[in-house]
Amino acid sequence: MTVPVELRLEIQDLMAEYCHLLDDGDLCAWPALFTEDCFYQVIPRENHDQGLPLATIRCESRGMLEDRVMAVRDTAMYEPRYLRHVQGAVRMLGAEDGVVRAESGYAVFETLPDEHSRVFNVGRYLDEIVRDGGRLRFRRRICVFDSELIPNTLVYPI
Amino acid sequence: MTGSAGNLLDRRWPEEGVHRVPYWAYTDEAVFRREMERVFCGRGWAYVGLACEIPEPGDFRQSAIGDRPVVMTRDLEGGINVVMNRCAHRGVKFCRARRGNARRFVCPYHQWAYDLKGNLKAVPFARGVKRQGGMPEDFRNEDHGLERLRVTERNGVVFATFSDEVEPFEEYLGPMLAWFDRVFDGRGLTVLGYSRQLIPSNWKLMFENIKDPYHASLLHVFLVTFGLFRADNPSKVRLDATGRHAVLVSSKGEQRKSDATKDMENLREDFKLKDPRLLDPVREYREGTVAMLTLWPNLIVQQQSNTLAMRHLIPRSADAFELAWTFFGYDTDDAAMTTRRLRQANLMGPAGFVSVDDSEVMKLSQDGVRPSPDAAGVLEMGGREADDQDHIVTESTIRGFYRHYRDVMGF
Numbered sequence: 103m104t105v106p107v108e109l110r111l112e113i114q115d116l117m118a119e120y121c122h123l124l125d126d127g128d129l130c131a132w133p134a135l136f137t138e139d140c141f142y143q144v145i146p147r148e149n150h151d152q153g154l155p156l157a158t159i160r161c162e163s164r165g166m167l168e169d170r171v172m173a174v175r176d177t178a179m180y181e182p183r184y185l186r187h188v189q190g191a192v193r194m195l196g197a198e199d200g201v202v203r204a205e206s207g208y209a210v211f212e213t214l215p216d217e218h219s220r221v222f223n224v225g226r227y228l229d230e231i232v233r234d235g236g237r238l239r240f241r242r243r244i245c246v247f248d249s250e251l252i253p254n255t256l257v258y259p260i
Numbered sequence: 261m262t263g264s265a266g267n268l269l270d271r272r273w274p275e276e277g278v279h280r281v282p283y284w285a286y287t288d289e290a291v292f293r294r295e296m297e298r299v300f301c302g303r304g305w306a307y308v309g310l311a312c313e314i315p316e317p318g319d320f321r322q323s324a325i326g327d328r329p330v331v332m333t334r335d336l337e338g339g340i341n342v343v344m345n346r347c348a349h350r351g352v353k354f355c356r357a358r359r360g361n362a363r364r365f366v367c368p369y370h371q372w373a374y375d376l377k378g379n380l381k382a383v384p385f386a387r388g389v390k391r392q393g394g395m396p397e398d399f400r401n402e403d404h405g406l407e408r409l410r411v412t413e414r415n416g417v418v419f420a421t422f423s424d425e426v427e428p429f430e431e432y433l434g435p436m437l438a439w440f441d442r443v444f445d446g447r448g449l450t451v452l453g454y455s456r457q458l459i460p461s462n463w464k465l466m467f468e469n470i471k472d473p474y475h476a477s478l479l480h481v482f483l484v485t486f487g488l489f490r491a492d493n494p495s496k497v498r499l500d501a502t503g504r505h506a507v508l509v510s511s512k513g514e515q516r517k518s519d520a521t522k523d524m525e526n527l528r529e530d531f532k533l534k535d536p537r538l539l540d541p542v543r544e545y546r547e548g549t550v551a552m553l554t555l556w557p558n559l560i561v562q563q564q565s566n567t568l569a570m571r572h573l574i575p576r577s578a579d580a581f582e583l584a585w586t587f588f589g590y591d592t593d594d595a596a597m598t599t600r601r602l603r604q605a606n607l608m609g610p611a612g613f614v615s616v617d618d619s620e621v622m623k624l625s626q627d628g629v630r631p632s633p634d635a636a637g638v639l640e641m642g643g644r645e646a647d648d649q650d651h652i653v654t655e656s657t658i659r660g661f662y663r664h665y666r667d668v669m670g671f
Binding site for chain 2: 144145146148149154155156157158159160161162163164165166168169170172173176177178179180181250251252253254255256257
């Protein structure tokens, strides 16, 4: 089934909010963009293509997203940095049983203090989006990244 | 070249001994060149990969020893070979795919072809064209194979060496062999996946980090908060006779404040996981819930609760190294154990709740030492010797590492 125009616009808004919360917004608000029983992972393309399950970040619920946010904010030690997500056009793969499947490319730039901005991570989002509690949320977001050699650390979600 | 005294021959280790480490050891490219020769390609067994990564005849996988690219292959008789990824003709790095299956390797430049053992099998136009050109009469293919390394495999782990003199692997590990066999006990291994990061610091800082339990109870708030690693846990460090290998073993404690945590400024006693499935460890080994084995020259075997990983150190320059992680389990694992390993992997790797701290601090170390090659670090926690100790308030195994390092490097 094709995805209606109104729904497409609503999905664009969800994705824009996602980038905003990670780059400039309140990280604590980011998990609310996912359903309670969501699956979120950041996985190297090498593993994804070979069917190897090991992910760089693996969260099996909104609770695990919240735990990661708390670790980033309260227990981890890292240099301050800015991230900037740039997302490409969203390719709608279909809508069935209330689930929209979509795919899009992304680039994340990273800026460390006293260093020039650099391309940090590029890849694609594989998404399943559902209506939940009156708004759209990700039921599943897999970030498959091409940039397998990570420049030092991956602190914030992709 | 970094540093005021540019000549390698001018480098003098501080008089105090192994409880000082001069900062030029982390920054001088001439020191780095010597390390590639003597540490990585000298008398030692270097980690290459896991045998289960190349199960079938013809399977191959790229790897590296120091800054030298190598290819690990499974030949048609089932044997494991490690050859330099450098064509014997003009030095081309002929193997481009990271892994795959092939019957032979063909260099793209002049199509010299090698079998899986590295023997040169074909040279195009060896006899010339229309009686013109070609190789000299006395050119023999058998004299021009790929550079082959000596290979050893123990319980599914593959090591190789450029040395003709190094002792057999079992002897080389000495008392660390029992710790190696603790994880590699003969069960089949299954690769769960890979993770790679480029850490902007000298490679030795990675070994120091894993050999240093003193920092673990202070830097890693996450570990300490959940009692996964604390200064008051039963712990010990052990070295081999040379000091080049070591193991750090610890057992899990409680999530509470104590004498051992009062010096930690930011312990979060109130921190509870929203989804406790992240940490649901099951005891797998008789002794220890954590054992970190550091093997000269390029391997860390990580067993932290139920995450098992090879951390392969691949130096790029004095200022940077690649850390290549291979996470694995056993072929006897059930689905619940595999899921447990995958969940706990959130603590490790480039986004790990624990290992992010280490990678970040290594960069800060490099940034700190770079402009001061003639200053030196102080390693006196737990004394000035390199000996076995039954606690973790020590830097003993770092001193052991540098004792051997100085022998090998001639400093």
